[in-house]
Amino acid sequence: xxxxxxxxxxxxxxxxxxxxxxxxxxxxxIKSVMEFVQSSYAVRAVYSIAELAPKMDKIxxxxxxxxxxxxxxxRISAQKTPQGLLAIxxxxxxxxxxxxxxxxxxxxxxxxxxxxxxxxxIIRTAEWFGFRRLVCSANxxxxxxxxxxxxxxxxxxRLEVHYTDIEHLLARTALPVYGALLNGEPIYEVxxxxxxxxxxxxxxxxxxxxxxPRIDHAVTIPRVGQAESLNVAVSAALFCSExxxxxxxxx
Amino acid sequence: xxxxxxxxxxxxxxxxxxxxxxxxxxxxxIKSVMEFVQSSYAVRAVYSIAELAPKMDKIxxxxxxxxxxxxxxxRISAQKTPQGLLAIxxxxxxxxxxxxxxxxxxxxxxxxxxxxxxxxxIIRTAEWFGFRRLVCSANxxxxxxxxxxxxxxxxxxRLEVHYTDIEHLLARTALPVYGALLNGEPIYEVxxxxxxxxxxxxxxxxxxxxxxPRIDHAVTIPRVGQAESLNVAVSAALFCSExxxxxxxxx
Numbered sequence: 179x180x181x182x183x184x185x186x187x188x189x190x191x192x193x194x195x196x197x198x199x200x201x202x203x204x205x206x207x208i209k210s211v212m213e214f215v216q217s218s219y220a221v222r223a224v225y226s227i228a229e230l231a232p233k234m235d236k237i238x239x240x241x242x243x244x245x246x247x248x249x250x251x252x253r254i255s256a257q258k259t260p261q262g263l264l265a266i267x268x269x270x271x272x273x274x275x276x277x278x279x280x281x282x283x284x285x286x287x288x289x290x291x292x293x294x295x296x297x298x299x300i301i302r303t304a305e306w307f308g309f310r311r312l313v314c315s316a317n318x319x320x321x322x323x324x325x326x327x328x329x330x331x332x333x334x335x336r337l338e339v340h341y342t343d344i345e346h347l348l349a350r351t352a353l354p355v356y357g358a359l360l361n362g363e364p365i366y367e368v369x370x371x372x373x374x375x376x377x378x379x380x381x382x383x384x385x386x387x388x389x390x391p392r393i394d395h396a397v398t399i400p401r402v403g404q405a406e407s408l409n410v411a412v413s414a415a416l417f418c419s420e421x422x423x424x425x426x427x428x429x
Numbered sequence: 430x431x432x433x434x435x436x437x438x439x440x441x442x443x444x445x446x447x448x449x450x451x452x453x454x455x456x457x458x459i460k461s462v463m464e465f466v467q468s469s470y471a472v473r474a475v476y477s478i479a480e481l482a483p484k485m486d487k488i489x490x491x492x493x494x495x496x497x498x499x500x501x502x503x504r505i506s507a508q509k510t511p512q513g514l515l516a517i518x519x520x521x522x523x524x525x526x527x528x529x530x531x532x533x534x535x536x537x538x539x540x541x542x543x544x545x546x547x548x549x550x551i552i553r554t555a556e557w558f559g560f561r562r563l564v565c566s567a568n569x570x571x572x573x574x575x576x577x578x579x580x581x582x583x584x585x586x587r588l589e590v591h592y593t594d595i596e597h598l599l600a601r602t603a604l605p606v607y608g609a610l611l612n613g614e615p616i617y618e619v620x621x622x623x624x625x626x627x628x629x630x631x632x633x634x635x636x637x638x639x640x641x642p643r644i645d646h647a648v649t650i651p652r653v654g655q656a657e658s659l660n661v662a663v664s665a666a667l668f669c670s671e672x673x674x675x676x677x678x679x680x
Contacts, residue, residue: 209657295546299660308653333656366674399670400679402559405584406460408666409550415663416670419650423617428651 180225180250188225188254188266194320201269203322207261212236213332220268227251227262234263256324269322275313275340277351282373284421287313287344289389290380291410294319298329299411305333307418308427312337313375315344344377348392351375355394357385358413362396365416370424376417381410431476431501439476439505439517445571452520454573458512463487464583471519478502478513485514507575520573526564526591528602533624535672538564538595540640541631542661545570549580550662556584558669559678563588564626566595595628599643602626606645608636609664613647616667621675627668632661 180188190196191204202222205214208230215221215237223242226234231245251260273279286304291297297319304312312321319326321339330337348355354374377393379385385393399408399416408416422428431439441447442455453473456465459481466472466488474493477485482496502511524530537555542548548570555563563572570577572590581588599606605625628644630636636644650659650667659667673679 299663302656303659303663305654306650306652306656306659329660331656331658333654336655364679366679399557400673401557402673402678403556403584404587405553405557405582407582408554408557409580409662411660412550412554412663412666415659415666419667419670422651422653427653428615428617 180246185253192256192324197322202266204256204324205265205267205327206257208263210332211263211265213335214265214267217335219335222266222268225264230262275342280353284374285311285313286414287375287377288318289315289385290317292319292381294323294325295329296411298326300414301330301337302333303415304418305337307422312339314341316341345389355392356397357393359396360398362398364400365397365420368397370421378410378414431497436504443507443575448573453517455507455575456516456518456578457508459514461583462514462516464586465516465518468586470586473517473519476515481513526593531604536562536564536626537665538626538628539569540566540636541568543570543632545574545576546580547662549577551665552581552588553584554666555669556588558673564591567592596640606643607648608644610647611649613649615651616648616671619648621672629661629665
């Protein structure tokens with residue numbers, strides 16, 4: 179049985195303030211937990227309901243493992259329908275992000291993406307397409323929010339996520355900046371440089387106006403129908419796919 | 430003020446059983462409501478909080494319009510944070526879907542897509558790319574579920590959605606069937622026929638086994654990283670984009 183203070187500590191991690199204070203976050207579900215166990219992340223503790231415990235023999239001995247009641251799992255889980263397995267994982271040390279670190283690759287940069295489901299889907303998709311790094315503005319949703327972790331389906335374990343002042347970053351980089359905008363060059367006709375930044379904006383407001391002068395190439399996903407906009411995770415996926423296609427990275 | 434029976438009727442439409450019984454559904458938010466008002470759908474009634482009512486002068490006189498209290502809006506809304514405007518819209522008469530109706534175009538067919546957010550995003554994306562019609566297996570999420578309507582961002586007003594026995598449909602069609610599968614031909618190398626069906630499977634289980642013999646071309650979105658799968662709405666978007674690119678439909 180979990181003590182009150184244990185429950186209080188774990189549920190505090192549902193909130194960004196306490197995740198930052200304690201420098202750790204929650205991962206739930208067998209698949210996602212195993213992805214973090216097998217990654218470079220430090221898994222601090224794993225809590226399992228009795229039903230799943232026998233299947234957990236792949237979790238290394240050094241990780242603290244506790245069997246908890248279904249009621250306690252319901253208490254500590256951030257999900258409406260808990261999956262029965264929950265890990266506490268340490269946040270990685272954030273390397274300071276320098277413009278030089280982005281050279282030689284393409285990097286997605288998110289300007290205030292708000293929806294945790296969208297951010298998680300972007301992490302999952304970017305990792306599928308072989309991206310190593312995601313850069314987010316300070317006001318983008320927190321990648322360690324339980325909803326983001328869940329939507330990323332374990333891919334967060336393999337993708338570096340950086341939070342930074344992107345205005346400052348864009349001002350200092352010499353890389354070409356491609357911005358997802360309306361009325362730009364059709365994405366199917368872009369000649370991509372071999373390295374660069376792809377900038378995607380907020381769900382409702384797009385890219386902030388003060389960042390527009392930093393965009394070298396306005397790029398548009400052509401619209402055939404009448405929808406007003408695309409979901410930002412869908413737009414991110416289409417940019418990732420185009421970059422992978424143009425570089426032949428999938429061959 | 431709304432009567433108890435009015436509130437009971439509207440909230441019953443949060444549930445599929447009553448949507449089917451009454452053949453109508455709920456649309457919320459200014460943007461989405463206006464899309465339906467301007468579409469071929471019959472809007473039965475619009476409920477607005479006082480604050481928004483003055484902006485509603487574009488709603489035709491023939492549509493029943495009621496101003497309701499914030500408390501009543503909270504009661505009838507299917508959203509945690511109501512947007513203050515809710516319409517009751519009649520479901521369209523479903524034309525029976527014949528294999529002939531699909532000739533000359535590409536059509537997305539969904540096999541048991543479960544998540545309302547995914548279905549709504551697929552509707553929004555397909556409509557953006559100019560698709561006219563979406564075909565769903567009987568067990569796919571209900572397109573008139575309030576969460577689907579919300580995620581579709583009004584695009585449901587312009588896209589026909591059909592529910593049918595897709596095994597039967599695929600058995601009778603002469604069109605080429607492209608299935609989203611692992612280990613198929615890379616999507617970037619496919620020579621698409623000028624008409625056909627694109628079949629996408631369930632979030633967890635993919636395409637049902639009994640449908641596999643109906644697939645003429647297994648198509649894969651190449652994986653560069655290590656993620657196990659892509660979100661189905663992301664996959665659908667990548668197929669839509671490839672079709673539009675290959676047909677030059679965006680020019």
